[in-house]
Amino acid sequence: MSATAHRSGALVWARRNLFRSPVDGVLSILFGALSLWLVYKTLSFVFVTGRWDVIRVNLRLMMIGRFPDAHVLRLAITVVVLAAWGGFLAGFIRARQIRSGHASDERVPLVARLGDVAARLWLPAVVVLLLLLLSSTAGPWIIVGIAIVAAIIGRLVGPFAGRPKLGPVGSGVVVAGLGAVPVALYFYVVTAVGFDDWGGFMLNLFLAVCSIVLCFPLGILLALGRRSTLPLVRVVCTTYIELVRGAPLFVLLLLANVALGFFVPNSLAPSTSTRAIIVFTLFTAAYMAEIVRGGLQSVPRGQIEAAKAVGLSPVRQMGYIVLPQALRNVIPAQNGQLISLFKDTTLAGIAMGLFELLNVAGAITAQPDFRGQGLIGETITFAALLFWTVAFTMSRESQRLEKRLGVGVR
Amino acid sequence: MTDDNESAVFADATEMRGSGTAMIELEHVDKFFGKFQALSDINLKVAAQEVVVVIGPSGSGKSTVIRCINRLEEHDAGRIVVDGTELSNDIRNIQEIRRETGMVFQSFNLFPHLSVLDNITLAPRKVRKLPKRAAEELGMAMLEMVKIPEQASKYPGQLSGGQQQRVAIARSLAMKPKVMLFDEPTSALDPEMINEVLDTMKELAASGMTMIVVTHEMGFAREVANRVVFMADGQIVEVGTPEHFFENPSEDRTKLFLSQIL
Numbered sequence: 001m002s003a004t005a006h007r008s009g010a011l012v013w014a015r016r017n018l019f020r021s022p023v024d025g026v027l028s029i030l031f032g033a034l035s036l037w038l039v040y041k042t043l044s045f046v047f048v049t050g051r052w053d054v055i056r057v058n059l060r061l062m063m064i065g066r067f068p069d070a071h072v073l074r075l076a077i078t079v080v081v082l083a084a085w086g087g088f089l090a091g092f093i094r095a096r097q098i099r100s101g102h103a104s105d106e107r108v109p110l111v112a113r114l115g116d117v118a119a120r121l122w123l124p125a126v127v128v129l130l131l132l133l134l135s136s137t138a139g140p141w142i143i144v145g146i147a148i149v150a151a152i153i154g155r156l157v158g159p160f161a162g163r164p165k166l167g168p169v170g171s172g173v174v175v176a177g178l179g180a181v182p183v184a185l186y187f188y189v190v191t192a193v194g195f196d197d198w199g200g201f202m203l204n205l206f207l208a209v210c211s212i213v214l215c216f217p218l219g220i221l222l223a224l225g226r227r228s229t230l231p232l233v234r235v236v237c238t239t240y241i242e243l244v245r246g247a248p249l250f251v252l253l254l255l256a257n258v259a260l261g262f263f264v265p266n267s268l269a270p271s272t273s274t275r276a277i278i279v280f281t282l283f284t285a286a287y288m289a290e291i292v293r294g295g296l297q298s299v300p301r302g303q304i305e306a307a308k309a310v311g312l313s314p315v316r317q318m319g320y321i322v323l324p325q326a327l328r329n330v331i332p333a334q335n336g337q338l339i340s341l342f343k344d345t346t347l348a349g350i351a352m353g354l355f356e357l358l359n360v361a362g363a364i365t366a367q368p369d370f371r372g373q374g375l376i377g378e379t380i381t382f383a384a385l386l387f388w389t390v391a392f393t394m395s396r397e398s399q400r401l402e403k404r405l406g407v408g409v410r
Numbered sequence: 411m412t413d414d415n416e417s418a419v420f421a422d423a424t425e426m427r428g429s430g431t432a433m434i435e436l437e438h439v440d441k442f443f444g445k446f447q448a449l450s451d452i453n454l455k456v457a458a459q460e461v462v463v464v465i466g467p468s469g470s471g472k473s474t475v476i477r478c479i480n481r482l483e484e485h486d487a488g489r490i491v492v493d494g495t496e497l498s499n500d501i502r503n504i505q506e507i508r509r510e511t512g513m514v515f516q517s518f519n520l521f522p523h524l525s526v527l528d529n530i531t532l533a534p535r536k537v538r539k540l541p542k543r544a545a546e547e548l549g550m551a552m553l554e555m556v557k558i559p560e561q562a563s564k565y566p567g568q569l570s571g572g573q574q575q576r577v578a579i580a581r582s583l584a585m586k587p588k589v590m591l592f593d594e595p596t597s598a599l600d601p602e603m604i605n606e607v608l609d610t611m612k613e614l615a616a617s618g619m620t621m622i623v624v625t626h627e628m629g630f631a632r633e634v635a636n637r638v639v640f641m642a643d644g645q646i647v648e649v650g651t652p653e654h655f656f657e658n659p660s661e662d663r664t665k666l667f668l669s670q671i672l
Binding site for chain 1: 480
């Protein structure tokens with residue numbers, strides 16, 4: 001009796017939502033069949049027809065390129081230190097937020113906090129697990145294990161560095177130290193293995209992170225310059241923005257790779273990877289500048305008037321009142337630009353011959369064991385999965401940031 | 411307040427003006443927006459502790475006058491002197507006058523990304539260089555004064571219009587200004603919230619603050635003002651005590667305006 005009622009409920013739902021009219025019915029059947037077919041094809045590719053041994057064999061090449069065996073330990077140490085650094089930073093920031101009243105200091109039950117971490121990190125975690133399962137040695141398992149422990153220890157220690165009793169000098173030392181760690185790690189790795197021998201997904205990530213960090217302040221300066229009252233500054237910034245936005249990124253990368261040699265002697269010219277970072281930075285900064293300018297224009301006049309009326313200097317009006325609101329308003333557009341920058345690092349492979357992930361994905365299908373077997377589908381799919389994972393995580397974190405900063409929305 | 415009291419205050423203020431302690435002086439001030447003359451030949455002296463209410467039809471230049479005093483608008487001719495300092499194009503000079511002059515806007519203009527307390531303490535900390543602790547104590551005292559200390563950690567968007575405007579008043583007062591300028595402070599408020607803001611302003615006036623208030627609240631003008639200034643078409647048409655102004659105005663333009671609004 002109740003089963004019939006239930007079934008008739010489902011039938012009613014289907015009739016109402018899928019088969020309301022003859023056209024609806026045809027479309028429902030058509031798209032239903034199409035979806036089923038797509039799911040079937042995908043599953044059979046992933047689990048049956050796909051030849052994933054090409055990934056398994058070349059996993060290391062895809063992740064770190066031709067990084068020499070002798071120095072892989074430095075990468076492992078870097079990963080562990082970065083994990084501890086990230087955990088420490090998270091704890092430190094949280095303690096500071098509680099101190100300044102921007103976060104509540106209520107004790108959240110451990111289960112809820114772990115749930116929150118899981119909700120944020122499950123996707124990258126699943127992909128890392130997949131990579132570990134694909135790897136044929138124990139090394140990566142050990143590194144990831146130690147990194148997780150390091151991150152947890154960092155998270156537990158971090159809040160102590162955010163305590164008020166450290167005073168402004170102590171806090172300054174902590175902040176400077178936090179800024180110095182990534183730079184020190186860079187030199188730790190690069191003194192052993194020159195920048196141009198880096199490769200794989202590691203190189204994509206590194207190019208993107210460096211360019212993002214550098215293009216952000218440059219973009220803000222360009223935006224402010226374009227709105228400057230000094231004609232020379234305005235003209236220079238506007239010309240720069242319009243010139244760079246008008247050129248294809250690919251062409252700029254080619255120019256940096258080829259044409260630079262005509263102007264600068266080879267001994268003075270920066271390495272190829274450095275050139276790539278410079279081009280990505282300069283290119284994205286021009287776009288960022290326009291996004292930030294849009295944000296500046298979205299701040300109502302009254303805000304500037306109020307800032308003036310309480311006696312803030314022009315620099316402080318900008319720094320405390322206008323920029324924070326402007327940047328908050330354009331988080332979605334900014335993040336779109338940064339995701340785009342991250343994916344564009346693949347262009348450096350083709351334009352400059354850097355051995356980044358997409359380049360590796362193409363090259364390994366030409367190995368003697370795999371040549372002529374049409375495995376590009378497998379390698380490209382795998383590369384796409386890695387890019388998508390990072391890009392999607394960036395997108396979600398940006399939405400989270402928007403929500404956090406939206407506390408006092410107008 | 412009896413009539414005697416009020417005229418006594420007025421006499422007192424006049425006397426101060428006479429003895430040269432004018433807090434604000436405008437002499438022959440002109441202001442153009444393009445070709446449109448927004449202010450022509452404005453002359454006004456405001457004594458210390460005096461409350462001057464500026465009324466007039468919209469577009470008459472009321473707001474422009476007070477916006478010229480703290481250089482949110484630049485006047486094209488004439489002199490503006492605030493507490494002995496003449497307003498010039500020197501940015502330091504402008505900053506100095508803005509430090510001494512509080513302003514309350516029609517649309518509040520609170521900083522939406524800062525908490526209520528941070529809205530109030532920002533300028534004292536960055537401009538007056540107060541340490542954080544002292545600024546926060548000052549900020550809380552200001553919030554007590556406008557009777558909403560419990561809202562300190564909220565954001566402006568979480569407050570009612572009347573509360574926001576009181577925070578805006580507290581924000582201005584935290585700079586310990588010598589003059590307060592009010593630009594239609596109740597025009598954007600729902601009717602039931604107007605009184606809480608007017609009451610705050612009345613207390614401020616009673617405490618001896620020098621105030622110039624642009625408003626359409628005739629009750630407030632009648633009760634609190636030492637003098638009423640009536641403006642039309644960018645000119646000051648008539649200046650007088652509230653009694654004179656509301657009971658027995660001399661100019662036809664004033665009579666017409668009063669007949670339209672009362």
